[in-house]
Amino acid sequence: MSIAIKAENLSKAYQIGQIGTGTISRDIERWWITKVMKKEDPFLKVGEINDRSSKGESDVVWSLKDINFEIEQGDAVGIIGKNGAGKSTLLKLLSRVTSPTTGKIKLNGRVASLLEVGTGFHPELTGRENIYLNGAILGMRKQEIDRKLDEIIDFSGVERYIDTPVKRYSSGMFVRLAFAIAAHLESEILIVDEVLAVGDMDFQNKCMGKMEDIGTKEGRTVLFVSHNLTNIRQLCKSGILLVNGQIQSKGNARNVLDDYTHSSTKLSSNGFVKNFSLENQHILSGQSLKMLLKFQNDYDLNNNKVLVRIRDERNINIIRFEINAPRRKVHNLRIETEPLVLTQGSYHVDIGLTDQKNTRWIKNFIEVGRFALTGLDTYGVGRIFTNKMAIITPKFDYSFED
Amino acid sequence: MTADTSDEQWDLIIEGKSALFDLKFREVWHYRDLLMMFVKRDFVSFYKQTILGPLWFFIQPLFTTMVFTFVFGNLAGLSTDGLPQPLFYLAGITAWNYFAECITKTSTVFKDNTHIFGKVYFPRLIMPLSIVASNLVRFGVQMILFFGMMAYFAATGATFQVTWAAALFPLLVLMMALMGLGIGLVITAMTTKYRDLSFLVTFGVQLLMYVTTVIYPLSAAPAKYKYLISLNPMTGIIEAFRYAFLGQGQFSLWSLSYSGLIAVLIMFIGVVIFNKTEKNFVDTI
Numbered sequence: 257m258s259i260a261i262k263a264e265n266l267s268k269a270y271q272i273g274q275i276g277t278g279t280i281s282r283d284i285e286r287w288w289i290t291k292v293m294k295k296e297d298p299f300l301k302v303g304e305i306n307d308r309s310s311k312g313e314s315d316v317v318w319s320l321k322d323i324n325f326e327i328e329q330g331d332a333v334g335i336i337g338k339n340g341a342g343k344s345t346l347l348k349l350l351s352r353v354t355s356p357t358t359g360k361i362k363l364n365g366r367v368a369s370l371l372e373v374g375t376g377f378h379p380e381l382t383g384r385e386n387i388y389l390n391g392a393i394l395g396m397r398k399q400e401i402d403r404k405l406d407e408i409i410d411f412s413g414v415e416r417y418i419d420t421p422v423k424r425y426s427s428g429m430f431v432r433l434a435f436a437i438a439a440h441l442e443s444e445i446l447i448v449d450e451v452l453a454v455g456d457m458d459f460q461n462k463c464m465g466k467m468e469d470i471g472t473k474e475g476r477t478v479l480f481v482s483h484n485l486t487n488i489r490q491l492c493k494s495g496i497l498l499v500n501g502q503i504q505s506k507g508n509a510r511n512v513l514d515d516y517t518h519s520s521t522k523l524s525s526n527g528f529v530k531n532f533s534l535e536n537q538h539i540l541s542g543q544s545l546k547m548l549l550k551f552q553n554d555y556d557l558n559n560n561k562v563l564v565r566i567r568d569e570r571n572i573n574i575i576r577f578e579i580n581a582p583r584r585k586v587h588n589l590r591i592e593t594e595p596l597v598l599t600q601g602s603y604h605v606d607i608g609l610t611d612q613k614n615t616r617w618i619k620n621f622i623e624v625g626r627f628a629l630t631g632l633d634t635y636g637v638g639r640i641f642t643n644k645m646a647i648i649t650p651k652f653d654y655s656f657e658d
Numbered sequence: 659m660t661a662d663t664s665d666e667q668w669d670l671i672i673e674g675k676s677a678l679f680d681l682k683f684r685e686v687w688h689y690r691d692l693l694m695m696f697v698k699r700d701f702v703s704f705y706k707q708t709i710l711g712p713l714w715f716f717i718q719p720l721f722t723t724m725v726f727t728f729v730f731g732n733l734a735g736l737s738t739d740g741l742p743q744p745l746f747y748l749a750g751i752t753a754w755n756y757f758a759e760c761i762t763k764t765s766t767v768f769k770d771n772t773h774i775f776g777k778v779y780f781p782r783l784i785m786p787l788s789i790v791a792s793n794l795v796r797f798g799v800q801m802i803l804f805f806g807m808m809a810y811f812a813a814t815g816a817t818f819q820v821t822w823a824a825a826l827f828p829l830l831v832l833m834m835a836l837m838g839l840g841i842g843l844v845i846t847a848m849t850t851k852y853r854d855l856s857f858l859v860t861f862g863v864q865l866l867m868y869v870t871t872v873i874y875p876l877s878a879a880p881a882k883y884k885y886l887i888s889l890n891p892m893t894g895i896i897e898a899f900r901y902a903f904l905g906q907g908q909f910s911l912w913s914l915s916y917s918g919l920i921a922v923l924i925m926f927i928g929v930v931i932f933n934k935t936e937k938n939f940v941d942t943i
Contacts, residue, residue: 262668270941283851348940352672352779355937361672375777380703389699392692393778421706 258364259326260445260477261350266323266359268345269316319345320501322359327494329364329444332471332478334492334509336485336516338623341498343481344449347371350479351447365444365477368394372449374434379423383414383433386422390437404440411466412436413459432459439466445477446470450484467491484569485513485602485628486642514538516626528555528609532624541632541649542595547625549589549607557581557609560618562589565606568643574598578610597650600631601643674937682933685781692780696788701795715799719755723748730873737878739906742816745807746904750872752804753834753899756797757892758863760838763789765845765859768939775940782936783929786843790835797831808903823902823909829918830895830902836921837891843928847935851942871896876908888913891920 320342327333335343348354350361351369376393377386387408391401401408409415412433414425422430448467468491471478482488488495488509495512497504505515528551535546547564551557559581566575575596579589605627608620631640634649641649705711723744730736731743738746764786768775771785811818849856870892871879879887887893894913901907 349672353776354940355672356674358674362668363670363672364668367670369778371777376774378699378703380706381699385698385702389695392689392695393774393780395689395780396691398691398694 258329260329260331260364261325261327261479262362263323263325264360264362266320266346266349266361267318267357268320268342268349268354269357270319271316318501320349320356320498323501323503325496325503325506327477327479329477330471330475331494332480332492334488334495334512335479335481335498336483336488336495336512337498337504342501343498344371345501346498347447347449347479347481363445366395366442367445367447368438368441368443369447370394370438370449371447373431373438377422377430377434380421382421383409383412383418383425386433387437390434391441394438394441395443396441400442408436408440411439411462428456428459435459435463439463439470443476445479447479449481464490485516486569486644489513514628528552528557528619529607529621529624532605532607532621534605534625534627537625537627538630539596539627540630541600541634542597544595545591545593545627547591547605549591551586551588554585556585557583559583559612561610561612561614563608563610564591565608567604567606568647569602569604570643572647574603574647581609596629597634597648598629599641599643599646599649600629602626602628682781682783686783686787689780689784693784693788693791696785697791697795700788700792712799715796716803719748719751719800719803722751726751726873736874739875739877739900741818741900741904741906742811745811745816745818746875746900746906747873748804748807749900749904750896752797752800753830753896754867754870754872754892755800756793756831757834757838757895758867759793759796760790760835761842761845761863762859763793764839764842765849766856767842767846768850768935769846769856772940775936783932786839786846786932789842790839794831794835804903818903819905820903821901821905821909823898826898826914827902830899833895833918833921834892836925837917840921840924840926840928843932844924847928847931847939850935850939866890866892871907875900875906891917893917 323346335346337343347369348371349356350363351367351371353369353371374390376390378389381389384405387405388398388401392398409418412429412435414429414433417425417429422433425433464487467478467480470476471491471493478491480488480491492509494507495509496506497512497516505512529549530552531548531550533548535548536543539545549562562579562581564575564577564579565573567573575593579591603626604623605625606620606622607624609618610616611618631642631649633640634651705714708714710717726747727743731738731747767782767786767789775782775785808818845855845859867873869887870890871887876884876887876893876897894910894917897907898909898914899907901909
């Protein structure tokens with residue numbers, strides 16, 4: 257197998273904080289040091305890894321730092337990581353929207369990137385005109401679009417409105433048309449960023465099907481970023497896990513996903529919780545969830561309420577409970593839930609602290625932990641329900657009567 | 659791991675730094691269809707849901723000519739080289755407008771298209787090129803107005819003649835396009851970081867018009883300023899334009915080649931700066 261994408265020591269630095277005052281003098285200083293005196297750029301040297309929650313010393317952060325990987329032709333790769341881990345930056349570099357600070361990416365084959373569907377759609381133009389415009393923006397030649405026009409219109413399912421300006425479209429129709437164009441790109445490498453979180457259930461399934469075809473039947477290389485682990489599990493053969501701009505693990509998709517769900521979160525030093533951990537990051541439906549919160553030394557809970565929330569991967573809140581905290585300092589809080597009769601999927605845990613009347617958040621931490629839940633054939637019907645079909649699977653009594 | 663110098667074949671290598679003079683014209687050529695799409699989009703979206711449609715292109719030069727005729731022709735009594743005043747002003751305005759539009763529209767390319775540029779890659783130069791091409795359509799429509807005006811004045815017996823220099827018309831347009839585009843590219847590249855420049859553009863272009871021979875002929879300029887006004891590369895072009903279609907103006911091949919040289923130079927500088935900026939502007943804008 258030949259290599260389609262190879263990244264070598266890829267890094268990207270961003271300046272955070274204000275850009276504006278003092279930039280000219282800084283630019284001149286920088287130019288003087290690097291170009292005239294031939295020294296290393298002082299503003300890059302002080303950069304540190306991108307840990308969002310801790311306060312850094314400098315105003316340069318490395319959104320990506322020394323990334324190395326190779327992707328084989330025809331591979332479907334999922335890129336996962338928390339918000340701010342560098343996923344989008346990586347995709348931006350790969351799709352040439354911005355360029356790396358240091359390092360290289362080498363590519364074989366045409367690249368089409370879908371960081372968004374419908375880029376450049378003009379509301380006044382008709383659906384047909386927008387197919388040509390958007391197709392050209394994505395790198396298609398006119399003859400290519402001519403050839404695929406019927407197929408695209410057919411896939412989108414908006415044939416009746418194709419000569420109507422897209423500003424009259426419903427948002428669903430808009431997205432369908434946009435995805436249809438993207439799906440018919442003829443590139444060897446396809447880069448996709450969470451665009452599937454659109455359209456109705458039907459269309460989402462159609463998109464997933466198309467994506468699978470692209471990866472498996474057409475033998476093209478697909479890079480896929482999503483927070484929806486089910487989609488990643490379904491589409492990708494291998495994965496890359498990014499943490500704070502660095503690769504934590506890569507390889508087989510299943511292993512990488514496990515690494516991701518099992519990573520316990522270190523919380524920032526200014527929070528009330530020092531550490532949060534789940535005893536089991538992988539449970540079966542019907543088991544209970546055990547978690548442990550270690551409080552910051554000397555943090556006074558002051559009679560507030562600790563709030564725990566469990567979300568599914570579509571960000572729907574499934575469970576929420578609140579605990580009255582004592583008016584004193586404590587070390588730990590141990591929680592064990594009742595058996596969770598949830599459907600198969602992965603879940604996030606958020607914790608927070610609110611005042612007694614729930615009028616304001618005192619602290620709020622999103623996604624301190626994750627766990628995967630494996631469904632069971634609860635009803636003995638030879639079927640395991642995933643969280644796409646239902647949310648909970650409670651037992652029930654039933655009887656047939658004559 | 660093998661060294662970088664090995665003979666691996668890659669279609670594309672993405673790096674932080676690129677050669678200063680890598681102008682990527684080949685890539686731009688590959689995306690020529692996109693350029694046509696943008697031109698079509700600009701044109702169609704301009705007149706959709708309007709009653710007068712492309713007729714709007716006539717309104718602005720027509721009214722400006724009327725105002726100029728009144729203010730500079732009648733009140734101030736500036737010379738028009740013996741040409742009918744409306745014809746004289748319209749010639750200047752039509753040509754100047756093309757140049758001015760090229761500057762002002764391309765000077766906001768990065769700012770106006772951050773959304774598209776931030777999501778998908780295509781050679782960024784396509785966008786300003788398409789603006790210059792769309793303006794060409796508009797310019798063409800306005801030339802029809804100009805020709806109509808010429809026909810009208812010919813019928814009423816005014817004296818002017820079209821000269822052989824009209825054959826140079828495409829060259830004049832090209833020079834204006836290159837110069838307008840070049841200046842616009844420099845400005846848009848600078849405004850990604852320093853927003854201040856964008857305030858300068860609108861009134862800068864307006865002031866520039868007064869040191870170009872739009873509202874007065876070069877022949878009427880005071881002797882001590884004549885030299886300075888001729889240094890402005892647009893002067894030679896406007897004068898040649900008037901000489902070509904109306905037979906009056908200080909046409910000289912020398913000043914035209916001077917304008918051509920400056921145009922190519924500005925364009926070159928513009929493209930180099932633009933290409934240098936396009937790689938990372940998404941991070942700073």
